[in-house]
Amino acid sequence: MFEEKQETLIDGVKENDRDKIYGMIDNMYPIDIAIILEEFDDKSLLKFFSLIDDALMAEIIEQASEELQVRMIKLFDFKAIVSLFSYMSNDDIADILGNLPIQMRKDLLKMMKDGDTQQLQELLGYEEDSAGGIMTTEYIALKGDLTIGESLKKIKEIGPKTEVIETIFVLNKNKGLIGTADLRDILIAPEDKKLIDIMNDNVISVNPEEDQEKVSLLVSKYDLKAIPVINHKRSLLGIITVDDIIDVIIEEQTEDMLRLGGVSKEERVDSALTTSIKKRLPWLFINLGTAFLAAFTVGLFEDVIAQVVALAAAMPIVAGMGGNAGTQTLSVVIRSIALGEVSLKKNWKLVFKEIALGVINGATTGILTGIILYMKYGNPYLGLIIFAAMIGNLVIAGFFGFLIPLLLKVFGIDPALASAIFLTTATDVFGFFLFLGLAKMFLPLLM
């Protein structure tokens, strides 16, 4: 299906057949066309662009991946780009400009209309992952003393050019945001009432510096369709729409999941080999440090192991189970942090639950482990020692699995990024130390 469409498009481009192309793409969404264009070479891209009209091309570019956007923009001449930009909203233009080399960005800005340039400069000034970085400046804001009739007229005028019309933002005389009005309520209100009478004056808003993840939590909590971005004077700077919030949620989740697995968020399955090496190798070296710490711990007890070799076979169980139990705690805590449900200050007492969990789960799995080892090696003390070590290491796992991410959060470090490495260090080192240390203490009983 996808391959068919792709081939038809490629053929159409080769044959310079405008009708064939439009016959194909007329019933397609711009995002689907963009996905097909990903596979086009530069020559075909340029030719495709020459065959379709600017408005559609602008829509396709808006929906394309960052890489394709940059590729296309670099292919076209500046005049063509500025003409394409005239079909796009300022936040999309700012996103594209933000990904271009600085000189190219400056040159393009120079060629654009003065009014646009100023607004774009402002948008480009915000951090990419802040409220300002993801907001759009296309919305409808009306003065509160307009009547419903006047408002409806304005909405009909401005509506076609803006992203959000279902929420109207209501301003006072100083252009400060004082409320929002649902289009639904405007439609049914008497014509002579004023906007200020039907608006909701308890507006949830954010500052432009606010982290996009926090913005997304607000939108999802309050089921908002759009959230206004205001400065400290309550002037409306822009709005963030729910479709952009969905992108933020997916982006932040991807980041958390990959970081927890020891990969930078930018990597995808089909990233180039060199990219994957760069993203993963540094992390593996950090892990290597941890592994050497664990090996060093074991090394302290080489004399004990030399006398009771069974210890070498049994010790990975203690360390491994600690790691598994700690990862369970870690996953629950990191996810709760991401959803804004937990903080060290408010919930530190829950560490006792994790400790209790460590004792219970450690004892339960430890008994089984002890019995199996006893049966295999015929020594009950080996079973007792591993039972005790399992409890100890699962308590450590619960303690660190709970505290590490919350502490990192307090220090402003992303818990998903660094928690696992600290946790594994703790459960490996303590696991080996506890088990082999106990074995050393009771060595005569084991021989």
Added chain:
Amino acid sequence: MFEEKQETLIDGVKENDRDKIYGMIDNMYPIDIAIILEEFDDKSLLKFFSLIDDALMAEIIEQASEELQVRMIKLFDFKAIVSLFSYMSNDDIADILGNLPIQMRKDLLKMMKDGDTQQLQELLGYEEDSAGGIMTTEYIALKGDLTIGESLKKIKEIGPKTEVIETIFVLNKNKGLIGTADLRDILIAPEDKKLIDIMNDNVISVNPEEDQEKVSLLVSKYDLKAIPVINHKRSLLGIITVDDIIDVIIEEQTEDMLRLGGVSKEERVDSALTTSIKKRLPWLFINLGTAFLAAFTVGLFEDVIAQVVALAAAMPIVAGMGGNAGTQTLSVVIRSIALGEVSLKKNWKLVFKEIALGVINGATTGILTGIILYMKYGNPYLGLIIFAAMIGNLVIAGFFGFLIPLLLKVFGIDPALASAIFLTTATDVFGFFLFLGLAKMFLPLLM
């Protein structure tokens, strides 16, 4: 802040002070009130309910957590509940009913109006995590041959009672869905044009059986505000709104992240101790099986370790690094599967990239490891052996880290649920086997 509001509310309830309560909650969102009520005991809940009006109470219940919803519904008498339901939309009622004991659900349904009951029965018939399970039946659907003027009149009539008004669903004479019209376009179109002339006839829709995760991928890909649910006759059964889609995305992501960490999705940081034990212990036992497999592998080489005890200290490095590298691959692949970006059929060739990555990352970290071991134990062959074992185990990690989740997906098993356990088994067993096996082969060189 939160504590203050909570206390004021509790005081208001104690003192039977309606004014105090309303003074507090007038400027609050229902979700925030619901969060405060979480901490109320049954008596206070009942009293709070008696002091505020039904419409607000219904809104609060809609926003409350599942547990609180069930608690409240069980507290109230059936007549009060049916009266509360009259303020709610059918999909919210169905969600609440779905969480109640079956007998209670049946009794409540008997007390409701016949028309409602039928629709509710239908909604309750769908799987909770299917499109049918999350859709709402409150939308505006109009016949395509209505004029814009007539349509606007209808929208003003029905609008206040429905969830979504920014998208109007357009039907043919047989009530089949033939298109959607944006309210924005209706507002600006000439009064005498017909809906059918301005609608978009290329509608993205889903069947009621469709998995909610797939629905969320469609909504996010096409930036939809609502997606229609249709049956095989193209009759419109309901719509899914973007705020419910956000809940789905967050829910599915939480599930993936927790499952990957070895926890059932239902657990939260503040779940009861017994709940946490039930969610985590089974998984730990499965892991214990893996740990014993690894221990058994080591046990095969006890004679070798007895002769070269340094092997016991070095072997966790090989197994651990394999686990780390495999987890990196696993995270990237599982996330890509969740986002619908990758499948075994389409992308199996990428396994060669992961293998190459294993060789390169294994060689790089292996060299360093080999040198350090050589320096510590003074034996170059030990260094060479661990270098070779690291390459081997990181290749295995890449191979299994890539294939396991994609194979599980093919067999209809959630990759997030079971991938990690298979992967760790592979990297542990192969890691120990490779390293100790090589050591056994070259034992004379190591002594």
